[in-house]
Structure formats: structure tokens, C-alpha cells
Amino acid sequence: xxxxxxWDEAVRRLLVGAHRGGVAPAALLDDCAALGVAAxxxxxxxxxxxxxxxxxxxxxxxxxxEAARDVFAQIVAVDDQxxxxxxxxxxRAAGQVAGHRSLPELLALGTTHPGLRSAVxxxxxxxxxxxxxxxxxxxxxxxxxxxxxxxxxxxxxDLPSSRRxxxxxxxRRSDPxxxxxxxxxQFAVQRRAADRQVLVSALETGxxxxxxxxxxxxxxxxxxxxHDEALRLLRALPESALAERAAERLHRGLWLTAxxxxxxxxxxxxxxxxxxxxFRDLLKxxxxxxxxxxxxxxxxxxxxxxxxNRLSTDDEGAAAVLSRGPWATALLRxxxxxxxxxxxxxxxxxxxxxxxxxxxxxxxxxxxxxxxSARTVIAVSxxxxxxxxxxxxSQLPAPWSAWSTAxxxxxxxxxxxxxxxxxxxxxxxLARGDAEVxxxxxxxxxxxxxxxxxxxxxxxxxxxxxxxxxRKEPVL
Numbered sequence: 001x002x003x004x005x006x007w008d009e010a011v012r013r014l015l016v017g018a019h020r021g022g023v024a025p026a027a028l029l030d031d032c033a034a035l036g037v038a039a040x041x042x043x044x045x046x047x048x049x050x051x052x053x054x055x056x057x058x059x060x061x062x063x064x065x066e067a068a069r070d071v072f073a074q075i076v077a078v079d080d081q082x083x084x085x086x087x088x089x090x091x092r093a094a095g096q097v098a099g100h101r102s103l104p105e106l107l108a109l110g111t112t113h114p115g116l117r118s119a120v121x122x123x124x125x126x127x128x129x130x131x132x133x134x135x136x137x138x139x140x141x142x143x144x145x146x147x148x149x150x151x152x153x154x155x156x157x158d159l160p161s162s163r164r165x166x167x168x169x170x171x172r173r174s175d176p177x178x179x180x181x182x183x184x185x186q187f188a189v190q191r192r193a194a195d196r197q198v199l200v201s202a203l204e205t206g207x208x209x210x211x212x213x214x215x216x217x218x219x220x221x222x223x224x225x226x227h228d229e230a231l232r233l234l235r236a237l238p239e240s241a242l243a244e245r246a247a248e249r250l251h252r253g254l255w256l257t258a259x260x261x262x263x264x265x266x267x268x269x270x271x272x273x274x275x276x277x278x279f280r281d282l283l284k285x286x287x288x289x290x291x292x293x294x295x296x297x298x299x300x301x302x303x304x305x306x307x308x309n310r311l312s313t314d315d316e317g318a319a320a321v322l323s324r325g326p327w328a329t330a331l332l333r334x335x336x337x338x339x340x341x342x343x344x345x346x347x348x349x350x351x352x353x354x355x356x357x358x359x360x361x362x363x364x365x366x367x368x369x370x371x372x373s374a375r376t377v378i379a380v381s382x383x384x385x386x387x388x389x390x391x392x393x394s395q396l397p398a399p400w401s402a403w404s405t406a407x408x409x410x411x412x413x414x415x416x417x418x419x420x421x422x423x424x425x426x427x428x429x430l431a432r433g434d435a436e437v438x439x440x441x442x443x444x445x446x447x448x449x450x451x452x453x454x455x456x457x458x459x460x461x462x463x464x465x466x467x468x469x470x471r472k473e474p475v476l
Contacts, residue, residue: 003035003038003039004039006031006035007035007036007038007039010028010031010032010035013028014028014032053134054130054133056127056130056131057126057127057130059125059126059127061096061097061125061126061127062095062096062097063096063097063098063099063100063125064091064094064096064097064098064099064468064469065468067464067467067468068087068090068091068096068465068468068469069099069101069102070468071087071461071464071465071468072087072098072099072102074461074464075087075461075465076105076109078461080458081113081115081116082398082431082432083431083458083461083462083465084109084116084119085116085119085398086398086399086462086465087465088116088119088120088122088123089119089122089399090465090466090468090469091122091123091469092122092123093469094469096123096469097123097124097125097127097128098123098124098125098128100127103124103127103128103131104131106120106123106124106128107120107124107128107131107132107135107138107141110138110140110141111137111138111140117140117141120141121140121141124141128141129141129142153171153178153179153182156168156171157186157190157195161194161198164198165198165201165202168183168198168199168202169202169204169205171202172202172203172205172206173205173206176206176208177210179202180203180210180211180214183199183200183202183203183214184213184214186199187199187200187214187217187218193221193223193225193226194225196218196221196223196226197223197225197226197229200214200215200218200226200229200230200233201229203215203233204233204236207233207236207237208237209237209239209240211233211237212234212237212240212241215230215233215234216230216234216241216242218230219231219234219280219281220280224284224285227284228283228284228285231281231282231283234301235300235301235337235338238303238341242281242301243301243302243303245277245281245301246281246297246298246299246301246302247302247306249268249278249298250298250299250302250306251310252264252267252268253267253268253269253295253298254269254295254327256311256321257325259324259325259326260321260322260323260324260325260326260327260328261321261322261325261327261331262325262326262327263291263295263327269291269294269295274294278294281297281301282294282297283297291327291330292327292329292330293330295327295330295331295334296330296331296333296334297334298334299330299331299332299333299334299335300333300334300335300337300338301334302338303338303341303342304318304335304338304339304341304342304343304345304348305341305342305343307321307322307335308343314343314344315342315343315344315345315346315347315348316344316347318347319347319348319350319351320347320351322335322351323351323354323355328355329355329356332348332351332352332355332356333352333355333356333360335348335352336348336349336352336356336364339352339367339368340368340369345368345372346372346375346376346379349364349368349372349373349375349376350376350379350380352364353365353376353377353380354380361392362391362392362395365377365392365395365396366395370396370397370400370401371401371404373395373396373397374396374400374401374404374407374408375404377389377392377393377396377408378404378407378408378411381411385415386412386415386416386417386418386421387418389411389412389415390426390428393408393426393428393429393432394428396432398431398432399432399433399434399435400432400433400434401434402434402436402437404433404434405429405433405434405437405438406434406437406441408429408433409429409433409437409438409441409444409445412426412429413444413448417449422451423449423450423451424449424451424453424455425445425448425449425453425455425456425459426455427455427458430445430455430456430458430459430462431455431458431459431462435459435462435463435465435466436466438459438462438463439459439463439466442459442463445459
């Protein structure tokens with residue numbers, strides 16, 4: 001009879017009574033005591049053969065102070081990922097790591113929000129990495145994920161498509177030349193266009209002049225995706241045969257007038273149909289059709305130094321000339337793609353921002369380095385409305401520099417608020433601007449935008465964050 005059956009029998013005897021059931025009362029009570037525990041008590045844990053956890057390493061790393069831990073708790077409470085990233089950056093800059101009690105929460109946040117992982121990993125310290133090794137889900141923070149994820153090149157094309165490209169790029173970082181040879185060999189035999197496109201895309205990691213022959217071969221691929229990906233990477237090379245071909249077309253097809261560059265009436269861009277040689281150097285997605293598209297393609301294939309050398313001037317002078325011509329929009333759209341190759345990118349960025357509109361303008365600003373993007377917005381936003389300035393500022397990476405914060409605060413303050421935000425401070429300014437500059441301007445901000453809002457609470461928390469690491473008096 002099972003334990004459960006014996007328990008049920010004992011319960012029936014209790015209901016009938018010991019005397020009626022012919023059982024001694026003491027024996028019945030003993031059965032109830034023993035069988036009740038056996039039937040409903042917790043089972044003993046099963047013994048397993050598992051290695052004990054290693055002892056946490058001793059470390060002399062400096063942990064954040066009490067004020068910083070208090071700010072961390074508040075940031076976690078409001079679930080603000082931007083503030084958490086800023087907290088991690090401040091701790092790293094101060095040479096400190098997170099407190100031991102904060103480590104499980106940081107690991108959990110990094111696990112559920114992959115975008116936070118690089119910031120979180122920087123402040124875990126040796127104890128945090130030790131703790132990450134105790135759970136498979138935290139393996140990303142152990143510091144050995146990259147080497148553990150390396151895959152044999154002979155097996156990489158058998159991986160799921162979502163992992164194939166990342167595996168090839170990891171291999172490029174560890175062995176550029178060997179991976180290049182593998183990619184070239186596989187490109188010649190792969191029949192699926194999607195597979196060939198992945199092989200070409202992998203060259204973006206560690207892209208150099210040695211990759212040019214394979215990319216030139218890919219330009220002759222009939223698949224649109226393969227051709228366009230190869231062309232995009234060729235345009236990113238500082239010097240290439242593509243750049244030489246584009247420079248020759250620009251010299252031959254454009255001439256300088258008093259109003260800027262114009263198309264030669266008897267040259268290649270005067271013809272509606274493109275030659276096979278030029279067509280090979282154009283994107284096949286339809287964005288580089290017509291004269292304007294062909295001009296844009298040629299300008300995107302040369303560095304801005306092409307224009308400064310041709311005009312014998314600096315970047316500011318060359319940008320001014322290109323901005324005047326009838327084809328200014330097409331040419332500047334091309335120059336934007338090679339902007340970071342300029343000696344001084346600022347004049348080009350300003351000229352392009354004044355020429356581009358809508359999402360193309362915002363995407364260009366987002367692609368620039370933080371300080372250059374901020375200076376560009378400040379330079380061209382005099383005639384902008386609030387919404388356009390707010391959209392542009394939302395593209396600027398945080399945190400902003402002190403100079404950019406002060407200038408953008410002035411720009412916002414002199415604008416009229418939209419009716420739906422009257423009296424409320426700009427959220428992007430208070431969330432991304434330099435906390436010290438904004439803290440010093442607290443009186444001005446609250447006077448200009450008197451409506452109490454959550455944005456002011458965020459700024460107050462950011463000020464406490466800055467002061468926690470600078471050892472200043474806390475904000476009340």
C-alpha cells in the first residue's frame with residue numbers, strides 16, 4: 001500500500017473513531033503524525049554531481065560611493081536607460097565599479113536590454129564577471145564571449161542567416177587576410193545571391209585596399225543586392241579605381257561657371273542613356289537614375305579633397321561653390337556620403353544640411369560625429385521652428401558638450417513654444433545636455449519654462465548623478 005493510500009485509510013479511521021474502528025487511539029495518532037508528514041511534507045533534495053561555485057575573487061577595485069548608489073537606485077526605479085548609460089559612463093570615467101549589491105540588477109538589465117551591455121560591462125568589475133559566470137543567461141558579461149563564439153570558417157555558411165554575417169565579421173577581426181581568402185573562394189562558388197551578399201558585407205569589418213579586387217569582382221554580379229553592397233564598400237575606401245573613374249567623369253562632365261558647377265552640354269551627362277561602364281558604378285536600386293542621380297553617384301565616389309584640389313581652395317570655399325550651382329542638391333547629397341574624409345567637415349555638413357530636407361537631413365545629422373552634428377544644427381537652425389529643432393536635437397548622441405548645451409539652450413529659449421508644450425522645458429535638452437551647464441542655468445530654465453514637469457525631475461536626477469561622482473553637495 002502506498003503512503004497516500006495509508007494516509008487515506010488513517011483519515012477514514014479518524015472519521016469513524018478509534019473505538020468504533022477497533023484501533024488503539026495512541027496508534028492511530030502515531031499513524032496520523034507520521035503519514036501526514038510523509039504525504040504532504042517537502043521531499044528531500046535529490047543529490048546531484050555538480051561542481052561548487054568558485055569563490056569570488058578578492059579585488060582592490062574601487063566601488064562607487066553611497067551617493068552614487070542612491071542615484072543608481074532612483075534611476076532603476078524610473079527605468080531610464082539613457083540615465084543608466086550615463087551613470088555607467090560616469091562610474092567608468094571615475095575608475096570605479098558598481099557596488100556588489102547592484103550587480104544582479106545590472107546583469108538582469110543588460111540581459112533584457114542588449115543595447116545597455118557595453119555600458120554595463122564596463123562597471124561590473126571582476127566580481128561582476130565572476131557572478132555572470134554563475135548563470136548561462138549572463139554569459140555575455142563574462143568577458144570571454146567573443147572568443148567563445150568564433151566558428152570554424154568551413155562551418156560558417158551552415159549557420160542560420162541571422163548568425164552567419166556576425167560570425168564572418170568576428171573572423172575578419174581575428175584573421176583579416178585568412179578570412180578574405182575564404183570569402184574570395186566562396187564568392188566564386190556560391191549560387192544563391194543572398195549568400196554572396198553576406199560574403200561581401202563581411203568585408204566591411206577591417207575594410208582596406210586589399211579587399212578592392214574582390215569588391216570589383218562583385219560589381220559585375222547580376223544580383224542587385226550583391227552589386228549595391230560591393231559599390232557601397234568601394235565608395236568607403238579612401239583610394240580606389242572607382243574613385244579614379246568617378247573623378248575622371250566629374251572632370252569631363254562638369255564645368256565651372258559664375259554660378260557654380262554645371263553640366264557640360266556636349267559630354268556624358270548631357271545624354272539620357274548611361275554607358276555600360278558608368279552604369280556599373282551606379283546603384284541599381286533606382287536611386288541614382290537620371291542626370292541628378294548620376295551626379296550624386298560620382299560625387300559619392302570621390303573624397304571631398306577632389307573638390308578642394310580642383311578649385312585650389314579649402315573645404316569652406318569648395319562647399320560654397322558647390323552650394324551655388326544648379327546641381328548643388330545632387331552634388332552635396334553625394335559629398336555627404338564621404339563627409340568624414342574631409343579635412344574640415346563642418347562647412348560641408350552645414351551646406352548639406354541647408355540643401356537636404358526631411359528624413360534625409362535628419363539621417364545625415366545622425367551619421368556625423370556628435371560634436372560636428374551639434375555644431376551643424378546650431379549653425380543652420382536660426383530660422384527653424386521648434387519641431388524641426390527638436391527632431392534634429394533628438395539625433396544628437398548624448399551627452400552633449402558644454403558648449404553645445406549652452407548654445408542649444410539659447411536657441412530653445414528664444415523660440416516660441418508650441419501650444420501643446422507651452423511652459424514645459426524641452427525634454428531632449430534636459431535629458432541629453434551637459435548636466436553642469438543645465439544645473440548652472442536652473443533659475444533661467446525654471447523662469448523660461450515655469451510648468452513643473454517630469455523633465456525637471458530628470459534634470460534634477462542628472463545633477464545629483466554628476467555631483468555624486470564629483471563629490472559636490474547634493475541637490476535638494
